[in-house]
Amino acid sequence: MALKLNPEAKAIYRSIREEIKKRLVLSGSSPILDDFEPVSSLDEILKRQAYLRENLPRVGSELRGHLKRIKPIKFRRDYLHDRILIVDEEEIESARELGLCEVSANPEDSEGYPIVLSTLGYGIDVELVPSQIAPELYIMPLWENRETLEALAEIGELTGRKSVAPRILEALRKLGEVMERRKLLDSLEELIAERELELNEQIEEKLEKFSLTLSGKELLEFLSQLKAGNYETIFRHFGEVEGEILDLINEAEKELSESLGITVELFSREELYPVTVPPERVEMLREELERELKVELYLRSREVLEEIRPLLPRLREELERVHELDFLLAVKEFTAGFTFPEPWEGGLAFINGRHLFIENPQPVSYVVGKRPEGFSVPGSENVRDEGIVILTGANSGGKTSLLELITQIEVLFHMGLPVPAERAWVEPLDELFFFRRKRSAYGAGAFETALRSFVRALKSEGKKLILIDEFEAITEPGAAVKIIGELLKIAHEKGFHVVIVSHLGEDLRKELPFARVDGIEARGLDERLNLIVDRQPVFGKLGRSTPELIVESLARKKRGKEREIFERVLRAFRQE
Numbered sequence: 001m002a003l004k005l006n007p008e009a010k011a012i013y014r015s016i017r018e019e020i021k022k023r024l025v026l027s028g029s030s031p032i033l034d035d036f037e038p039v040s041s042l043d044e045i046l047k048r049q050a051y052l053r054e055n056l057p058r059v060g061s062e063l064r065g066h067l068k069r070i071k072p073i074k075f076r077r078d079y080l081h082d083r084i085l086i087v088d089e090e091e092i093e094s095a096r097e098l099g100l101c102e103v104s105a106n107p108e109d110s111e112g113y114p115i116v117l118s119t120l121g122y123g124i125d126v127e128l129v130p131s132q133i134a135p136e137l138y139i140m141p142l143w144e145n146r147e148t149l150e151a152l153a154e155i156g157e158l159t160g161r162k163s164v165a166p167r168i169l170e171a172l173r174k175l176g177e178v179m180e181r182r183k184l185l186d187s188l189e190e191l192i193a194e195r196e197l198e199l200n201e202q203i204e205e206k207l208e209k210f211s212l213t214l215s216g217k218e219l220l221e222f223l224s225q226l227k228a229g230n231y232e233t234i235f236r237h238f239g240e241v242e243g244e245i246l247d248l249i250n251e252a253e254k255e256l257s258e259s260l261g262i263t264v265e266l267f268s269r270e271e272l273y274p275v276t277v278p279p280e281r282v283e284m285l286r287e288e289l290e291r292e293l294k295v296e297l298y299l300r301s302r303e304v305l306e307e308i309r310p311l312l313p314r315l316r317e318e319l320e321r322v323h324e325l326d327f328l329l330a331v332k333e334f335t336a337g338f339t340f341p342e343p344w345e346g347g348l349a350f351i352n353g354r355h356l357f358i359e360n361p362q363p364v365s366y367v368v369g370k371r372p373e374g375f376s377v378p379g380s381e382n383v384r385d386e387g388i389v390i391l392t393g394a395n396s397g398g399k400t401s402l403l404e405l406i407t408q409i410e411v412l413f414h415m416g417l418p419v420p421a422e423r424a425w426v427e428p429l430d431e432l433f434f435f436r437r438k439r440s441a442y443g444a445g446a447f448e449t450a451l452r453s454f455v456r457a458l459k460s461e462g463k464k465l466i467l468i469d470e471f472e473a474i475t476e477p478g479a480a481v482k483i484i485g486e487l488l489k490i491a492h493e494k495g496f497h498v499v500i501v502s503h504l505g506e507d508l509r510k511e512l513p514f515a516r517v518d519g520i521e522a523r524g525l526d527e528r529l530n531l532i533v534d535r536q537p538v539f540g541k542l543g544r545s546t547p548e549l550i551v552e553s554l555a556r557k558k559r560g561k562e563r564e565i566f567e568r569v570l571r572a573f574r575q576e
């Protein structure tokens with residue numbers, strides 16, 4: 001059963017949730033937060049506590065860097081246009097249902113398909129299963145997410161749970177070569193153009209050298225041979241060069257063939273200089289290469305998949321577990337220094353609670369309802385297990401902040417999380433109410449709305465904690481005493497717990513003998529006459545208001561006639 005929260009308590013829950021959420025590294029982890037919504041059931045709270053106690057120590061900030069590298073690996077069913085599946089008439093239906101590629105019973109239809117698969121021996125033999133018909137659909141997402149797999153391997157090492165990722169990575173290495181060649185295919189034009197340029201430079205060099213060898217004596221001989229009509233020698237001479245050029249071309253083609261893994265004949269032999277590559281040859285080469293790489297990739301993928309298929313369910317689990325680790329790490333960082341509250345009956349107590357959103361807060365200890373034995377806070381001897389508490393004291397003393405802190409501790413406890421306190425005792429509630437002071441909303445409208453909400457809070461049965469911040473601000477003090485007095489009597493009769501911030505402590509105390517009145521007070525004034533506040537409420541003692549404190553301070557500082565006047569004013573306060 002979910003813990004019921006009124007809108008302002010819910011806002012505090014949301015801000016806590018946000019604190020955890022902003023510490024998550026992976027977007028897919030936030031749904032886990034839904035499993036930690038505040039609940040009333042003590043069993044569920046204890047179950048969550050046990051889970052966190054066991055698992056929080058297992059995660060550390062060194063995980064964060066690896067978590068950041070994780071991307072979801074999505075295996076998508078896709079229709080592959082590069083293959084056809086030739087099957088028996090009877091199998092056609094079920095083969096089509098797989099929805100992976102074109103299916104036919106006629107082997108002639110396979111014309112033009114780079115990959116021809118068949119259950120009948122008309123191509124590469126397959127069974128009618130996706131892993132054999134389209135193994136790339138499993139393998140490509142893995143190949144593209146090797147980074148994720150590497151991170152999983154590291155996380156496995158760090159958390160002491162061996163990952164299957166290293167074995168998958170090892171198997172994927174078999175694809176390395178074909179993937180390299182696929183990359184070359186992308187830059188085929190540049191690759192060829194580069195080689196062409198290089199080749200022409202080499203030929204040019206050769207020709208230059210050749211022209212040099214013709215200089216001098218040789219040139220004379222050459223001319224005399226020419227005159228004598230002795231062409232053969234001349235051709236032989238040229239033939240030598242031609243042979244050398246052809247060698248260069250062959251060499252270049254051989255190198256290309258090696259890197260592409262396919263025999264290529266690209267350069268035209270008719271025109272030896274400059275060597276050119278006809279564009280249609282590049283196109284043909286591309287087509288041939290594509291076809292061959294498709295088949296190769298298919299075969300390799302199938303082989304790799306056969307090897308790693310049994311590991312995939314574990315991989316899926318690991319990818320889910322990563323979100324759990326992400327969540328645990330976020331919770332661990334957010335709740336660093338917090339403690340798990342002890343389940344308690346009859347109220348709430350905590351020692352040295354620290355407000356979540358005040359920087360360097362003064363720790364505050366507080367108790368509402370039954371006082372636990374371990375609650376050994378100075379001054380708490382006066383506490384008589386009061387379930388109704390009126391919190392009084394100086395302006396800006398921290399009364400609202402204390403109500404917020406109580407709400408934070410309650411919400412965290414009901415989420416199953418540790419709370420920002422040295423020690424805490426919390427009773428599971430059915431409902432938690434936090435009514436903030438409405439600063440701007442004066443007048444009958446605001447008064448009516450607030451009154452209606454309070455009455456609604458008191459209406460039903462159950463375990464309730466009701467926190468109210470200065471109700472009298474929206475009505476007259478006299479009326480407020482009557483209204484609050486009566487409502488608190490009802491709360492008391494129903495066994496609800498209430499903390500109400502009020503400046504009417506003195507009057508309310510008379511009305512409500514069962515209630516405890518606590519006070520937040522100033523320790524004194526600083527040199528600028530600002531109050532130095534002790535945020536720790538004094539149990540069972542009405543807090544002096546700010547004006548009273550200022551009068552007191554002046555009475556102490558001044559001398560003579562002035563002092564007498566201040567002292568008289570101060571006495572008026574004391575007689576109240």
Ligand SMILES: Nc1ncnc2c1ncn2[C@@H]1O[C@H](COP(=O)(O)OP(=O)(O)OP(=O)(O)O)[C@@H](O)[C@H]1O
Nearest residue numbers: 358361362363394395396397398399400401402535
């Ligand atoms: N435990 C604390 N440690 C440090 N600063 C605190 C603490 N509690 C409250 N403060 C700071 O004191 C200021 C006043 O707090 P808060 O509004 O809770 O006082 P208040 O008693 O409700 O005042 P008011 O009577 O005006 O409503 C805030 O700036 C708050 O951050």
